[in-house]
Amino acid sequence: MSEFIINFEPLGLRGKCKSNESLLECARWYGVGINSICGGTGTCYACRIQILSGTVSRPTSVEDRVFTSKELKEGWRLACQTYPVSDCTVNVPADSMTTLQRIQVEGLEKEVNPEPSFKGYQVEITPPSLGTPVADADRLIQALNNQHRLQCISVDIDTLRDIPGKLRSWDWKSQAIVRNKEVITILSQKSRRLGLAIDLGTTKIAGYLIDMNSGQTLAARGVMNPQISYGEDIISRINKVIKSPEVAVVIQRLVIDAINKLGTGLCAIAGAEPEKILEAVVVGNTAMHHLFLRLPVKQLAFSPFVPAVSLALEVRARDLDLNIAPGAYVYLMPNIAGFVGSDHVSMLLATDVWKAKETTIALDIGTNTEVSLIHKGKIATTSCASGPAFEGGHIKHGMRAAAGAIERLRITGDKVQYQTINGDPPAGICGSGILDALAQLYQANIVDDSGRIIDGHPRVRICEGQREFVLVSEEERNGGPAITITQHDIRELQLAKAAIRTGIQILLNTNLCSENDIRKVIIAGAFGSYINIDSAVAIGMLPSLPLNRFRQVGNAAGMGARLALISIKSRAKAQAIASIVRYIELASSPEFNKVFVQANYLGPYRITNK
């Protein structure tokens, strides 16, 4: 009987599956919630999944009936009818999932006076006649300029195509949307004016639908970034594009389609139509920014790691196939460097930290972690390759922050108390749980400061040749597979923690500051919002400072995108931030190696040479 590794995306949960076990059975065994009404008999068709890689059994006659041949070619199957023939990666689409992944869209809310890049004007036109057969668009522009003292000179080509029909159907009354002396769209007089802000993450995409008149968020929603099927981290996606340039087109299409769907979904919630979205703002790391725009990424992958462009951009939405109003633009916030993107600028903008008077550290923790030190009116920024461990990646029982993930835990004696997302039975462990586990193990002396698991605790055992600490045993899971933290997991976490701490430390050293000079630490990002600061301080990932100096701000990048959407003054600030930031390349720092080795130890960062 063969056994294969099945990787369930987008949860990021892995499990073993025997060749006579269906993918549905495997998913259940590991706590992946796939819909199934008929109990796996192939009659309800609810357990649709997509095979992204690997080989599985041939479609059954049931599946031949349920799917078109195109769908079968694309890998669509019923989980209850499908058996693995090799290791596989499986996509469980949102429709087939019993519970959805938690994707943070909340963050600090900030009041800003709406002052968008466009304005809407009510305009009424006298109909043409044989006596004055003036062209429709000319007549619109004349009326607009006369009635509102404007100096419009042009109309977008797509909007030109709409004007004759719309003006006639609206009895020559309309609302003209004007941007930089150009009519970019016309709407009916009572139509709402909407905007779309997008935080484009490597793993997740957060979208916000904004009423551009009030600045209020009408709807917010997160989805997975479908590019994940081309690699979990940006480096693997970039490498795939470098290897086969046609992947750039496919991978752009994936993210554009996802944003279009997200926009449609947000509009449905707000009872509106996507053609009323008059501008979009997108922030993201530099690689996501480049892949979204289909800019070359090769130069990002090789020293000196430069972006194709850092400047803020305004791109016509149709040039990217974004389905919003005809003539509308997408604003892209400026990047800072190859590995510090506009999402970090956005975060600095939203938190106002860029003009902090006291010494401040601001970090956005993710697969890549950006750190800024604001000190004496200057901003120094760096980027640390913290890896996917905090997203549950490369961790034996790691998973993303979805229902059933252990998100908090405490070790007391030989007991482990834990809390799971939604209170579901435990399925794995997500970033904040992993961080807690390491801190608890270190503080209970089960792991020493070099990261080694020490023998002797009743929950420490050896499995498949390495030590591991059992968080939930087989018995505690009623015979299900145990959830453990392995020696290898701890090494992964140490690398992540060391990368982040090295970034902080080198910024401090470069600016001749010490840990105690730091008055405030701002922590942004989904993972950063859920972590236990105590744990992060305990293992030495964050500086040893009083807890009241830390502030967890949620998705600040998304908030910054919303600010830039509704206010051109915020855009000017974003450009100012990007231009004053001094980028520090970690790898080129002479003390990098020394600091990184030191930062690998658990516990407070020690300045002494060891």
Next chain:
Amino acid sequence: MSEFIINFEPLGLRGKCKSNESLLECARWYGVGINSICGGTGTCYACRIQILSGTVSRPTSVEDRVFTSKELKEGWRLACQTYPVSDCTVNVPADSMTTLQRIQVEGLEKEVNPEPSFKGYQVEITPPSLGTPVADADRLIQALNNQHRLQCISVDIDTLRDIPGKLRSWDWKSQAIVRNKEVITILSQKSRRLGLAIDLGTTKIAGYLIDMNSGQTLAARGVMNPQISYGEDIISRINKVIKSPEVAVVIQRLVIDAINKLGTGLCAIAGAEPEKILEAVVVGNTAMHHLFLRLPVKQLAFSPFVPAVSLALEVRARDLDLNIAPGAYVYLMPNIAGFVGSDHVSMLLATDVWKAKETTIALDIGTNTEVSLIHKGKIATTSCASGPAFEGGHIKHGMRAAAGAIERLRITGDKVQYQTINGDPPAGICGSGILDALAQLYQANIVDDSGRIIDGHPRVRICEGQREFVLVSEEERNGGPAITITQHDIRELQLAKAAIRTGIQILLNTNLCSENDIRKVIIAGAFGSYINIDSAVAIGMLPSLPLNRFRQVGNAAGMGARLALISIKSRAKAQAIASIVRYIELASSPEFNKVFVQANYLGPYRITNK
């Protein structure tokens, strides 16, 4: 034995074909030159044609071998293998024609200081390093602004995609093309800067490739407008689009593809590449302008006949799928009214007639004829539906100006002397020949001033129930079909002549001028360049003025397009012309009927009431 009417496009020549006669035999009989090397045995595959409408015999095994099933579906056939089953319209592509239609691209040449809408700047950049890892595009803009004291702020998105690769392959030296503070393209330092001017006619498209540095024309070429398969005149094309809106997409695609091919062909002549074309200018009548941009045309077809837009437009070339430089624009000269387009503005610009001090008439004769009267510093313009007669349309033996067309003729007694294009055996009669024929028949009293053919001349006969005058008899054509002018043909010509003369007359009346006040008559357009002024005056189409007051200027619209391409000052003039022109709607003039009836008579226009 059935007999069908075969319409050979783009020549516009019609002939009868028996059901046992191949289309190749029919073409030969009527003088349509289709290539055939094997003599119609189906072995040389040179006589490729396309069935545009009508039914023909099923493909033979030869054709099944020669064409793909897609081609067969599109109507591609070998003329020698194909027999008609109904009346048909057949497209003879340029590749299959022994001789090409004469498409005028020449016109007056005018010296203008090149001052395009863009400028090219040589720029050299220091490569990025780990110490200054500034993004490629940011570095380019900084260097450009510093080295040339510019204020560039953005780079076109398509050009952004090119920058990292091109800068590296050119060792960081390039030529940046800047337009309105935007880098629209980068070229290698020594690359030429080119422009493309297009005169987009209903029947023909004339293209000019220009060196934007010197303003010189590097290559000029004309092609048929492939939209002809959707109707010879603009009204039929507009009606097809109104009936089925998807035709708008197809018909735009046709003309865009034709212009792309034309551009590639012109570049091949000049040894250049289309991506070095940094701007294009397109002029055309309002319908062609709208169909080119895929603007709605319904409002053009119904009173008050207004355009969607008259203003000059700048449209990104990629929004129209025009294959020129990334980021390049297409400039569209302003229109005047629904039936007076930018080609007329272009003509007024090129001839400088718009600032004429003396009273001047300027006309561009075509299927639609535009007439302007410049009088006391003002311009009044009208449009006359002169119909396709002068393009050979609706004339029994009419054809377009291609090899074998009778272009000049004289009647002396019972003899007809004629001259054909290229000196080929006569195949039909084109516009200038038709005009000569009518003038000669009228002057020889074979046709009276009401247009009636009078009996008694040896060449007058009755055929198929109507009188006709035999220009070339069956014997003179060695047994081929005779070439004649029928009573019906004369009625068509009278309508065309009357329409033009009514336009002139109403403009004169509206401005309280008389024929004798006219100091100059400027005649533009391909047909207008080839006509015998004597003949046009004799039948009363043009005013009875001394011949030295007439000037035939060739394709002035094409010249105007070239001026607008190389000089933004010319664009400002074009906008000024469009804004000062007073458009006179002929149909709304109270004296229209009276003048039109009068203008129908052959001979000088008589003011007396008759």
